[in-house]
Amino acid sequence: EDTVDELIDLIRQMDFPLANCRYLVATHADADHVQGFVRAKELLPSAQLVAHPHARRILESNDRIAAFAEIPAQQISINLPALKIDRDIDEGDRLELDGAGLDVWHTPGHAVGQLSFRFGRLLFSGDNIFRDGCVGSIDAHHGSDLPAFIRSLQRIQGSGVEWLLPSHGPAFRNDRKLLQSAIDRLDRYQHMADFGTCAVDWPLLDDWEDELARGVHPTS
Ligand SMILES: [Zn+2]
Structure with a gap:
């Protein structure tokens, strides 16, 4: 402002x-x-x-x-x-400029309405990922969605775009490894209580039920 x-x-x-x-x-x-x-x-x-x-x-x-x-x-x-x-x-639209255009990508995950814009080798990548490998904050009240976030990061990773221009911090190369480490981290979050309001499951509860059914004592 x-x-x-x-x-x-x-x-x-x-x-x-x-x-x-x-x-x-x-x-x-x-x-x-x-x-x-x-x-x-x-x-x-x-x-x-x-x-x-x-x-x-x-x-x-x-x-x-x-x-x-x-x-x-x-x-x-x-x-x-x-x-x-x-x-x-929305996805598939193009913002026409004189003699050029920005392709609109819908890349939800951080936020439901998160957009990115491709311009040839560049992607204005919003809050999807930053140079240090951090991603836009994950919060259910904000409409964050971990499976969608992973799909958006995979799309960016496999897109052939060379440079990412994020909303915060400097531009950086679309590095496969950096993207993969973020994807792997979010993949783990899906099954961890840490991000419980966005997690898709919690394997510990299934393990515990299974242990109870088998009569395994927690201290054994
Ligand atoms: Zn944001």
């Missing part, structure tokens, strides 16, 4: 006529990614605000929990302006 004017100044300095700015893209509905759009809309009135339908639902209903604007346990309560999305975009 505080940096919108600065960012738009940077665009101006590149000699890019602001009237040609076509889109303001909400890669997903998180407050830290969309807070500045009210101001950006004022400065770029001809740009369309575009988002995935799931992100639209969160933003237009001002769902502060799903947008990470309200996290009472961490005393986080930040401004989330009500937003009106001009146009839905």
Whole structure:
């Protein structure tokens, strides 16, 4: 929000006529990614605000929990302006620019409405994965989904895209090993109580039932 004017100044300095700015893209509905759009809309009135339908639902209903604007346990309560999305975009769409285009990928997992954008060898990869191998935070109240997250990371890994441009931190190479270590970690989370609200099962309970049925004593 505080940096919108600065960012738009940077665009101006590149000699890019602001009237040609076509889109303001909400890669997903998180407050830290969309807070500045009210101001950006004022400065770029001809740009369309575009988002995935799931992100639209969160933003237009001002769902502060799903947008990470309200996290009472961490005393986080930040401004989330009500937003009106001009146009839905989804998997298979293309954002047309002069002589080029961005292919829209729906890459859910961190958030339900998480989008990525392919531009040749580059992928604007949102909060899917960062240079240190960390991924966007996993939280059921935020709509995170571990099996979907794994599929999104596998897609990026096998895509042939060479460079990832994440929403946070520096750009980095689409390194097979780095992606695989994140995928393997998320695969384990699916079966661990650590991420219980997103886990798909907990093998310990089956093991225990089996031990009870076989009459195995826990201390033996
Ligand atoms: Zn996010």
